[in-house]
Amino acid sequence: KQYPIALRLATKFNDSKENKHASDILRLIGDIHLVSGDKLSALQQFDKACIINPKDIKAWVSRGLILNDGTQDKQFQSVLLKFIRGNSSSSLTPENQSNSTTGLQIVNSKADTSLSVEEMAMSSFRQAKQVAEANPAILSSDPSIGPIIVACNIYMAEILWRSSKMKASAECLDSALKLNPKHPKALRLRAVVNAALGSVKDSIKDVSLLINHLLVEEEQFGLQAAAPEAAHVVNQKSNPAAMLQRSSTSLRLKGVDGKAKKTMIVIDHFSSQLCPLLFMRALLLLRQYGRKPHSSVSKSIPGGQLSSAWEDFEEITERQVCKSDCSRVLT
Numbered sequence: 001k002q003y004p005i006a007l008r009l010a011t012k013f014n015d016s017k018e019n020k021h022a023s024d025i026l027r028l029i030g031d032i033h034l035v036s037g038d039k040l041s042a043l044q045q046f047d048k049a050c051i052i053n054p055k056d057i058k059a060w061v062s063r064g065l066i067l068n069d070g071t072q073d074k075q076f077q078s079v080l081l082k083f084i085r086g087n088s089s090s091s092l093t094p095e096n097q098s099n100s101t102t103g104l105q106i107v108n109s110k111a112d113t114s115l116s117v118e119e120m121a122m123s124s125f126r127q128a129k130q131v132a133e134a135n136p137a138i139l140s141s142d143p144s145i146g147p148i149i150v151a152c153n154i155y156m157a158e159i160l161w162r163s164s165k166m167k168a169s170a171e172c173l174d175s176a177l178k179l180n181p182k183h184p185k186a187l188r189l190r191a192v193v194n195a196a197l198g199s200v201k202d203s204i205k206d207v208s209l210l211i212n213h214l215l216v217e218e219e220q221f222g223l224q225a226a227a228p229e230a231a232h233v234v235n236q237k238s239n240p241a242a243m244l245q246r247s248s249t250s251l252r253l254k255g256v257d258g259k260a261k262k263t264m265i266v267i268d269h270f271s272s273q274l275c276p277l278l279f280m281r282a283l284l285l286l287r288q289y290g291r292k293p294h295s296s297v298s299k300s301i302p303g304g305q306l307s308s309a310w311e312d313f314e315e316i317t318e319r320q321v322c323k324s325d326c327s328r329v330l331t
Contacts, residue, residue: 146180184210
């Protein structure tokens with residue numbers, strides 16, 4: 001109910017170039033349209049913000065996100081292209097020349113019907129990245145910009161990955177992980193991209209990093225949920241899920257049902273994320289060893305890769321048992 005009021009107040013401000021807050025106001029209007037479900041009107045406002053202030057990183061990213069939606073939703077893509085080609089101000093296309101004021105590519109508001117939605121989305125994300133690279137002080141002055149640039153690199157990597165441009169996708173993910181080495185989505189996608197490029201060893205390394213981060217988080221959250229009543233059953237050498245399950249059992253025996261359920265929720269939450277990653281790593285280890293995933297695997301077969309793969313499969317099995325116990329307890 002408050003959106004029309006907010007929109008009316010925002011549009012009262014002057015959006016001319018003389019207004020130093022013009023792009024912020026236009027971006028705000030775009031955000032109001034966006035949360036109201038009107039993506040096309042939001043796109044128009046983000047376009048205007050980018051034209052008035054080519055250094056507005058958030059406007060470029062917001063514009064890119066709407067266009068990115070069109071890369072995954074064919075029905076919306078059709079509506080989007082029709083709208084863009086019918087509104088010349090809704091298709092910003094960087095020209096191959098420099099702007100002496102900003103040091104960036106000049107923004108041309110004339111519609112270029114030859115560009116695909118993917119190319120327009122990439123252009124927006126790339127422009128945001130270029131602004132950040134040309135103005136490194138922005139990262140330190142605004143803490144929200146760093147995560148935004150990480151997200152830009154990941155969005156570009158996803159578009160390139162869907163277009164089978166694996167090498168370019170990997171480069172974007174490398175850039176994202178330089179800013180945030182533990183970013184789960186970037187690590188997961190880079191593992192997939194590296195596997196496609198044939199870099200199985202690097203792929204295993206990324207999946208292992210992600211698994212290790214999750215295991216540490218699982219242990220921390222689990223101990224917070226269980227301690228101190230179940231501290232006596234903690235064994236640092238055991239599987240975290242098994243350790244937490246014993247903690248939950250101990251808590252139930254002591255009548256501390258609330259904490260027992262919290263502990264089981266932790267197991268269920270992390271196992272849902274870890275099992276697919278453990279399975280992926282096991283398959284990568286088998287691939288590195290040179291065997292097909294459907295081949296029979298025996299624990300007695302020599303080789304570090306096979307032994308490690310077997311351990312991952314065993315942990316998946318153990319976690320599935322824990323998840324079954326979770327479902328029984330929580331229901």
